[in-house]
Amino acid sequence: MTDSSLRRTLRIGVDVDPGIIAWHKAATTPNPSDGISQAITTMFASSNISPGQVASVTIGTTHFVNAIVERDESRLGKVAVIRLSGPFSKHAPPCVDWPADLREIVLGYYALVKGGLEVDGELISDINEEEIKTQCQEIRKRGITRVVVNGIFSPIDTVERQEERAAEIIRREIPGCDVVCSKEVANLGFLERENAALLNASILSFARRTIKSFQNPVKQLGIKCPVFITQNDGTVLSGEMASRFPIRTFSSGPTNSMRGAAFLVQGEGKINCDDPGEAMMVVDIGGTTTDVGLLLPNGFPRQQAAYSDFSGVRMNFSCPDVKSIGLGGGSIVRKGDKLSIGPDSVGYRLTTESLVFGGNALTTTDCAVASNPDLGIGTPDLVKGALTRDEATDYQNLVKQKLEKIIDTMKTSPADLPVVLVGGGAIIAPDQLRGASKVLKPEWSQVANAIGAAIARISAVVDTIRSTDTKTAQQLLAEVSEEAKAKTIAAGATAESVKVVEVEELPLQYVANKTRFVVRAAGDFDFSQTDPIAEPADSSTTWEQQETGRDHAPETRENATFQRKASRQGGREENQVDISTYKPDVRNRVWYVNETDVTWISAGCYILGTGGGGSPYPHMIHLRQLLRAGATVRVVNPADVEDDAAVGCGGGAGSPTVSIEKLQGDEMMEAQNELYKICENKATHMIALEIGGGNGLQGLTLGASSNMDLPCVDGDWMGRAYPTKWQTTPVVFNERQPIWSPICIADGNGNVVVMPKASSDRQVERIMRAALSQMGSQVAAAEPPVTGAEMKRWVVENTISQAWRIGRAVARARQENRMESVTESIIDECVGSASGKVLFKGKIVGVQRTLRMGHVYGECIIEGTDVVELDGVSPVKEQGQQFRGRIKIPFKNENIAAIKIHDGQEEGALENQEDVLAIVPDLICVIDAQNGEAIGTPEYRYGLLVMVIALAASDKWTGSKRGIELGGPKAFGFEHLEYEPLGTFIKPVSIIDEFDVSD
Known part of the structure; x- marks a missing residue:
């Protein structure tokens, strides 16, 4: 039988990451081609698979994000930026908020030229070809061959095509230049989109060489199929697209694990990885960390809030919301008055340093083998007596408590839900966990990441602003949804498989008849329409030439994750003072x-x-x-x-x-x-x-x-x-x-x-x-x-002075790693509980918005849960002060009130006075539980962990009937409610009075 007569039905997934490759578990070599070839060859030999049966090879990698984290100048190139911004943005130049060392490596030149759109699509000004040519001369002089073009409101520019026109001019003036249009990389948010485009442009040459190193072994093994790279949202890019947009792969690892976990348990409880029907928690336990993410009913991971942070660079990128704790199979266990676990770990040295493998360090793997010698790991006799019966009980309780806590933090409802345990360290987890409707430990869970890569789908997002002058929001949403589907099909999905999986509708305040729509569609890849291996250009430099002189110490995936997280703090003022x-x-x-x-x-x-x-x-x-x-x-x-x-x-x-x-x-x-x-x-x-x-x-x-x-x-x-x-x-x-x-x-x-x-x-x-x-x-x-x-x-x-004190409280909570008490610290800074109160802690489970008379009215629903630190015992729980039930926060651009919702009460029903926790003119503030920063009403979205505080309004408002009329509930249409003071207003303490040094 020839290869051509075989039906292509098999997919190969490869996790190219320091430590493990596919299920073969071979250490990554400096040239990834060798490891990929070895893994695929081994699979062919063990499973009697013919290359002709393979429909796709999909690879997940951290090579690109590691280049940024490591500040590797051999992989990063200088980039020039041309902004189409007219008279705007001059006070915030490119890379203005980057860590200085990364800015020095990446930014080579920038210029502000004519161009840009208003929110309604009208021109700020048209681009000027001669002006752009002049800037190209300056870029050529500096020897820069990568250019980012960023225009104001370019993501909604479908008519003028300013970025595209500017890119054509640049390519003519600088032959061979890589030009990145910001609108192709990210969505609305000028600085954040530009940041993403800059990082993307800086690693383009490295990306092309890397992608070729992934494609070469596939071609050499006689596999005639496309090679895909997984991206951040759980879908795939063709090799050619990944070489153009490598930044889209930065957070693909956790997403692959979640999708792979769902695949491994499909059929158990009618779980389907592409349409689970219910949310499921995926707990990926590695050697050093446990990473937890929530797979939503649409089959995709819950995403982070509006902004993400990579290596100290702020971006508006779609990234999975993953929380991590220092618990893994290599975590060090210490005995004493109180048994402790981690967060330090032997990591990739587990097979040489843990007791069960003849080493001297007591690890969680040793404890697991001591409890169950039948796990088939190492030499069980070496851990006999490692723990007393009481110590073993304490160990099991502590592991269980840590896992239950992070699971509870990630949930969006108090209801139990399935928990899937994957990763090489999953053996340390118990079979039952509070908050889990079932705990599943599927076979091959150690390769969930590679499986997730193999089954990844195609997706596309349309983020646009449309006028509701002549069409209803529902009509416009239908149009945008069709655009998202068409974009997904154009990216390579089969038309019959494409569905809309996420929709967000955001009316714009103070903008007449304008609504922002964000729609994501996804579908299965159309293998019949794919060029087997489309090689990226610029492959003249081999991987070996590129890597010469670099010393790559062995590193586990979890250690790399810790390194990335540490680097994200770069440039923050609170770490320098x-x-x-x-x-x-x-x-x-x-x-x-x-x-x-x-x-x-x-x-x-x-x-x-x-x-x-x-x-x-x-x-x-x-x-x-x-x-x-x-x-x-x-x-x-x-x-x-x-x-x-x-x-x-x-x-x-x-x-x-x-x-x-x-x-x-x-x-x-x-x-x-x-x-x-x-x-x-x-x-x-x-x-x-x-x-x-x-x-x-x-x-x-x-x-x-x-x-x-x-x-x-x-x-x-x-x-x-x-x-x-x-x-x-x-x-x-x-x-x-x-x-x-x-x-x-x-x-x-x-x-x-x-x-x-x-x-x-x-x-x-x-x-x-x-x-x-x-x-x-x-x-x-x-x-x-x-x-x-x-x-x-x-x-x-x-x-x-008050704002300064609040900001200091947030900075101190971050620096001291105690975000669980940031709200209490803020209130203390505002002169104590007499003038402030923590109203609620929980997760946003619903948001509604409507536009009336230029103002955005809406309602945010928050469900109570514990939102404190993921490691350790919650001080809130110890004090018995858990927040339960739900509250709603109606808003008109700003928050109006915080109101209890009773069981069975319809959301949006008329409020009772006794259910009001706080109301204007008192201040109701919603704060991100993960970093202590404020969350504005446009940023409210499902699943965010938040804390709600209230501060007493100034007596300039509350001291007169007129003040309450202008700033109180009736001014916002709440005629049936009366203002009742939250507490006694205390004037903020003046910084000048406290710190003055007079001559």
């Missing part, structure tokens, strides 16, 4: 703000934003750049401002979705300059409009010596974030009307609106919002100054 002893620079009643202060203030601002205000991250980057350029930023106490001073104000208005793409240019200063052309009373000080969100940093930025050179008042006009300009404390006091006139707004692209007069502050809001929709849905606003005396009556005092 001794927080316990740090003191801000306060001299003669003036606080001189530095980079550490800005980082903490930014984190605090987002938490005080109560879900709104937009992320301060790009504004923090801008302010940090000003400081690095030598600017001075000053803060003064409100009480120290003279009565006849003129306190100016400025801030941004618009959609947070726009702000993640159209990064700030000079519109803030432009608005101020235009205002003072008609406003005679020049500002002597600046103040933030709202401390919550990105606007919390604008007073500092405008007041910087390189801008207006004015001190910023330690306070603001809200004490939080509110959705409208009339929800400010000067309007509450109502001493004159209107407060916010004259006003000036600028869009940064040459359009300025000045309103010299207005009949009321509500009318100012209406007119400004109308103009906003025609100015790109994002503007800078400059408000007229008030007197120092007025400011002292109206201001919410010391809120910059």
